[in-house]
Amino acid sequence: MAQAHVLSAGVRGGQALARVAAGLLFALPLAAAVPLALHEAADAGAWRALASDPQTLPAAWLALSSAVLGTAIAAALALWLTTALHGSPAWQRLSAALAPMLALPHAAFAIGLAWLVAPTGAIARALAALLGWQAPPPWQSVNDPWALGLTAVLVFKELPFILWNMAALLARPEVAADIERQVAVARTMGYDRRSWWWRVGWPQWSPRLAWPLLAVLAYALTVVDLGLIIGPGSPPTLAVLAYADLQAGSPARNARGAAATVLLALLLACTVAAVAVAWRVGAAAWRRAATRGRRPAPARHGSAGAGWAAPALQVVYALVGVTLLVLSVAGVWTFPAAWPQSLTLEAWRQVHAAADSVGFTAALAASASLAALVLTVAWLEATPPRWDRRASVLVLAPLVLPPLLLMAGLYQGALYLRLDGSWLGLAWVHTLVVLPYSFITLQPAWRSFDPRYEPVALALGRRRWAFWWRVKWPLLAAPLAASAAVGFAVSVAQFLATQFLGAGRHATVTTEAVTLASGGQRTLAAAFALLQALLPLAGFAAAAWVRRRTMHR
Amino acid sequence: MTMMLTRRHLLLAACAPLGLRPAWAQAAWAAIESAARGQTVYFNAWGGSERINAYIRWAGSELRRLHGVALEHVKLADTAEMVRRVRAEKAAGRSDGSADLVWINGENFLAMKREGLLFGPFAEALPNYRYVDIDGKPTTRIDFAEPVDGMEAAWGMAQLTFYVDAARAPLPQPTGVAGLLDWCRAQPGRFSYPKPPQFIGTTFLKQVLAELGGDRAALARPYTAEAFARLTPPLWTALDRLHPHLWRGGLQFPASPGALRQMVSDGELAMGLTFNPNEAANEIAAQTLPPTVTSFQPRAGSIGNTHFVAIPFNARASAGAQVAANFLQSPLAQARKADIRHWGDPTVLALDKLGPADRALFSASAGAPGMVREPAPVWPEPHGSWVEPLEAEWLRRYG
Numbered sequence: 001m002a003q004a005h006v007l008s009a010g011v012r013g014g015q016a017l018a019r020v021a022a023g024l025l026f027a028l029p030l031a032a033a034v035p036l037a038l039h040e041a042a043d044a045g046a047w048r049a050l051a052s053d054p055q056t057l058p059a060a061w062l063a064l065s066s067a068v069l070g071t072a073i074a075a076a077l078a079l080w081l082t083t084a085l086h087g088s089p090a091w092q093r094l095s096a097a098l099a100p101m102l103a104l105p106h107a108a109f110a111i112g113l114a115w116l117v118a119p120t121g122a123i124a125r126a127l128a129a130l131l132g133w134q135a136p137p138p139w140q141s142v143n144d145p146w147a148l149g150l151t152a153v154l155v156f157k158e159l160p161f162i163l164w165n166m167a168a169l170l171a172r173p174e175v176a177a178d179i180e181r182q183v184a185v186a187r188t189m190g191y192d193r194r195s196w197w198w199r200v201g202w203p204q205w206s207p208r209l210a211w212p213l214l215a216v217l218a219y220a221l222t223v224v225d226l227g228l229i230i231g232p233g234s235p236p237t238l239a240v241l242a243y244a245d246l247q248a249g250s251p252a253r254n255a256r257g258a259a260a261t262v263l264l265a266l267l268l269a270c271t272v273a274a275v276a277v278a279w280r281v282g283a284a285a286w287r288r289a290a291t292r293g294r295r296p297a298p299a300r301h302g303s304a305g306a307g308w309a310a311p312a313l314q315v316v317y318a319l320v321g322v323t324l325l326v327l328s329v330a331g332v333w334t335f336p337a338a339w340p341q342s343l344t345l346e347a348w349r350q351v352h353a354a355a356d357s358v359g360f361t362a363a364l365a366a367s368a369s370l371a372a373l374v375l376t377v378a379w380l381e382a383t384p385p386r387w388d389r390r391a392s393v394l395v396l397a398p399l400v401l402p403p404l405l406l407m408a409g410l411y412q413g414a415l416y417l418r419l420d421g422s423w424l425g426l427a428w429v430h431t432l433v434v435l436p437y438s439f440i441t442l443q444p445a446w447r448s449f450d451p452r453y454e455p456v457a458l459a460l461g462r463r464r465w466a467f468w469w470r471v472k473w474p475l476l477a478a479p480l481a482a483s484a485a486v487g488f489a490v491s492v493a494q495f496l497a498t499q500f501l502g503a504g505r506h507a508t509v510t511t512e513a514v515t516l517a518s519g520g521q522r523t524l525a526a527a528f529a530l531l532q533a534l535l536p537l538a539g540f541a542a543a544a545w546v547r548r549r550t551m552h553r
Numbered sequence: 554m555t556m557m558l559t560r561r562h563l564l565l566a567a568c569a570p571l572g573l574r575p576a577w578a579q580a581a582w583a584a585i586e587s588a589a590r591g592q593t594v595y596f597n598a599w600g601g602s603e604r605i606n607a608y609i610r611w612a613g614s615e616l617r618r619l620h621g622v623a624l625e626h627v628k629l630a631d632t633a634e635m636v637r638r639v640r641a642e643k644a645a646g647r648s649d650g651s652a653d654l655v656w657i658n659g660e661n662f663l664a665m666k667r668e669g670l671l672f673g674p675f676a677e678a679l680p681n682y683r684y685v686d687i688d689g690k691p692t693t694r695i696d697f698a699e700p701v702d703g704m705e706a707a708w709g710m711a712q713l714t715f716y717v718d719a720a721r722a723p724l725p726q727p728t729g730v731a732g733l734l735d736w737c738r739a740q741p742g743r744f745s746y747p748k749p750p751q752f753i754g755t756t757f758l759k760q761v762l763a764e765l766g767g768d769r770a771a772l773a774r775p776y777t778a779e780a781f782a783r784l785t786p787p788l789w790t791a792l793d794r795l796h797p798h799l800w801r802g803g804l805q806f807p808a809s810p811g812a813l814r815q816m817v818s819d820g821e822l823a824m825g826l827t828f829n830p831n832e833a834a835n836e837i838a839a840q841t842l843p844p845t846v847t848s849f850q851p852r853a854g855s856i857g858n859t860h861f862v863a864i865p866f867n868a869r870a871s872a873g874a875q876v877a878a879n880f881l882q883s884p885l886a887q888a889r890k891a892d893i894r895h896w897g898d899p900t901v902l903a904l905d906k907l908g909p910a911d912r913a914l915f916s917a918s919a920g921a922p923g924m925v926r927e928p929a930p931v932w933p934e935p936h937g938s939w940v941e942p943l944e945a946e947w948l949r950r951y952g
Contacts, residue, residue: 249660520811
């Protein structure tokens with residue numbers, strides 16, 4: 001009894017320490033940086049300028065429609081694929097193929113896909129060869145005014161991310177065994193596997209995807225580089241407008257850009273609120289429909305379609321990859337030539353020159369993702385689940401705020417602390433940016449962990465650390481590795497965080513890639529995509545290996 | 554200190570045309586040079602062109618050899634990153650800043666100058682300032698209608714230039730805005746300009762306005778609603794007539810000059826525009842534009858400006874930065890920069906102010922494919938206050 005008292009005091013102390021650490025290292029700097037970043041928006045003139053700009057409304061609509069549609073389609077596809085394929089070898093194949101899809105940078109995927117469908121792209125050239133076209137057709141297949149191209153890229157890039165989270169969630173040994181048991185019980189009652197998913201599986205598991213889906217929505221609403229590459233031009237999405245204003249030299253335009261940023265954050269909040277209401281209403285209807293007792297005939301077609309859709313996704317990525325390889329060596333390549341008029345290795349020469357930064361980039365990303373993981377685990381262990389929602393504004397802030405504003409705010413804080421230009425400051429700010437992603441990818445698994453394991457272990461006379469070390473963490477190894485891999489990739493991709501906190505003194509593969517890409521050369525962008533994909537690919541592949549090991553133990 | 558420098562630079566400005574450099578100015582420069590030795594200068598400059606990056610590497614090796622100054626290129630994707638960094642440093646009260654020398658002009662210069670983020674004046678005290686073509690190239694002292702006041706040192710020249718793929722659009726090239734309309738009627742959908750407020754797009758509006766508005770002197774004065782109402786109708790009439798013949802019927806516009814160039818290279822467009830008269834020649838050499846592309850400027854003249862280097866107020870190595878700025882203005886560095894094989898950025902120097910040996914350095918660069926054959930006069934930028942009304946009205950009509 002006395003021992004239990006000491007133990008729980010120790011645990012309480014540990015919890016307090018973890019809360020203080022999360023507060024000091026994460027919440028406080030962000031709480032200080034967000035007002036610094038957004039103070040420009042506190043200007044009535046900026047809001048008037050935003051309201052009187054004829055582009056604002058259509059741009060906001062384009063941002064909202066592409067983000068909501070892209071997220072919804074990707075989520076629906078992910079549910080459909082999981083329902084049809086989970087528990088089959090096809091699911092194993094699909095989850096193994098996710099790593100390279102996730103590692104390919106968004107912008108590179110957009111460049112590759114755009115080239116396939118553009119009026120001067122692969123499809124048009126093939127048609128030109130057949131039909132004898134000399135001039136490119138007047139297609140609006142890229143930069144279309146309805147943002148359909150942007151929506152398509154979002155679907156293709158976010159589907160693997162959602163599946164990745166799903167795979168990590170469902171790959172835990174105790175969950176996988178549980179699912180198989182429940183499916184077996186459902187079968188004895190006359191429901192097939194698919195019926196079990198829609199009646200029992202998804203009502204349990206889909207709320208767990210709320211955080212990853214929120215991150216996808218926030219990303220889609222605020223993404224700039226995709227909008228510039230494949231999004232509409234006149235008007236562009238609101239995020240692109242805000243970005244252009246923030247880059248401008250005039251303070252009035254800077255202020256309007258900051259106001260547009262706040263508007264984007266409000267749009268996100270409204271969308272989330274609307275989805276939450278719809279979920280309440282929809283969930284009740286779903287439950288009624290699911291418990292009516294109807295037993296639909298086992299479906300064959302749905303599953304066959306999914307068996308076909310998963311390889312199709314891989315084919316699209318493979319085509320984009322090959323396209324990028326060809327573009328990276330293509331000099332001039334005018335329509336309707338089937339092969340470039342000149343080939344050049346210049347872009348690869350520059351990739352080679354920048355490859356020195358790979359080691360530094362990896363070390364920085366490894367420290368940041370590890371630190372973020374430790375902080376996330378500390379938070380999840382030290383706080384009750386209802387605290388997650390309280391932290392949501394701070395968790396989402398780094399996802400929603402334009403890096404140019406957020407980093408200027410954080411840099412100012414780092415200047416006071418004299419952390420600027422130092423390795424420590426750089427690692428800290430990377431941790432700060434990575435942490436929301438660690439949280440988003442780890443929270444679903446951690447919070448759905450069966451709480452009964454702990455009292456059982458303690459009752460068997462195990463100490464709490466032994467329970468963590470020997471029971472909980474091994475069971476959560478797959479989500480931990482998946483979360484670390486996402487954090488690692490996020491750190492590798494940071495540009496402005498590295499530029500500001502490193503005061504421009506530390507080069508990473510991404511700072512090299514982004515600065516060179518600002519010249520708008522497609523060969524460089526295509527070649528650097530491979531260098532940028534290299535490190536995240538290693539991270540995702542390692543996480544996939546951990547997932548397979550835990551599955552087969 | 555500031556006071557002293559101001560008086561000094563006034564005196565220098567008075568002496569410079571006479572080619573005189575008082576003994577104390579030489580002594581002051583010698584002191585700067587000796588302070589610079591051993592310093593590291595962090596040069597914050599856009600890094601989107603490997604040719605420019607290579608030029609900066611060369612300048613760094615020369616600076617180390619000649620002056621013992623280490624030049625580190627901090628590559629930026631956009632100059633706004635640096636402006637915000639320096640602004641945050643000022644807000645935090647830091648006197649030891651992260652940038653020593655910055656590549657800048659226009660709005661960013663105006664913002665930094667107004668907010669007290671710049672060191673100086675220093676530019677007119679640089680020994681090589683005496684070679685700068687301040688009479689022939691007035692934009693070396695007036696940056697977008699803002700007096701430079703010695704707060705930045707002229708580095709290179711820019712001028713609005715069109716490039717056209719002769720393989721897709723037979724000659725003749727347009728000679729001005731009127732010709733442009735005929736050209737676009739004959740080649741529907743094969744020309745466009747970046748969407749204002751993208752910088753090049755806005756410059757295109759200024760060009761049409763300057764060519765058709767008739768009163769360039771009025772454009773040099775600050776914006777008034779009356780002048781706007783009087784001068785801009787011909788611009789809107791011309792655009793109303795031009796747009797239906799542009800890419801996608803003038804309903805959509807490319808996002809950036811980079812996207813425009815790619816579309817010309819791929820053959821979706823036949824004509825584009827740029828601010829670097831040698832861009833097409835550069836891109837042909839880099840195999841990103843076909844060799845059939847040629848450049849031209851509107852016969853009567855086209856909008857031009859100057860880009861500069863400046864020193865932030867809190868530079869740690871301000872002496873080294875001045876030595877670097879002076880080197881970048883030297884005939885040796887300017888000649889290499891103007892050479893199409895290295896960068897192809899027109900010089901800010903007056904060749905007639907140079908000695909024969911220095912002048913000979915500039916003869917190397919002639920006749921690369923894609924270069925402008927008949928250079929047109931440079932028209933200075935309209936006063937900066939015209940930009941926002943022009944962009945707002947354009948967006949209202951066509952955005």
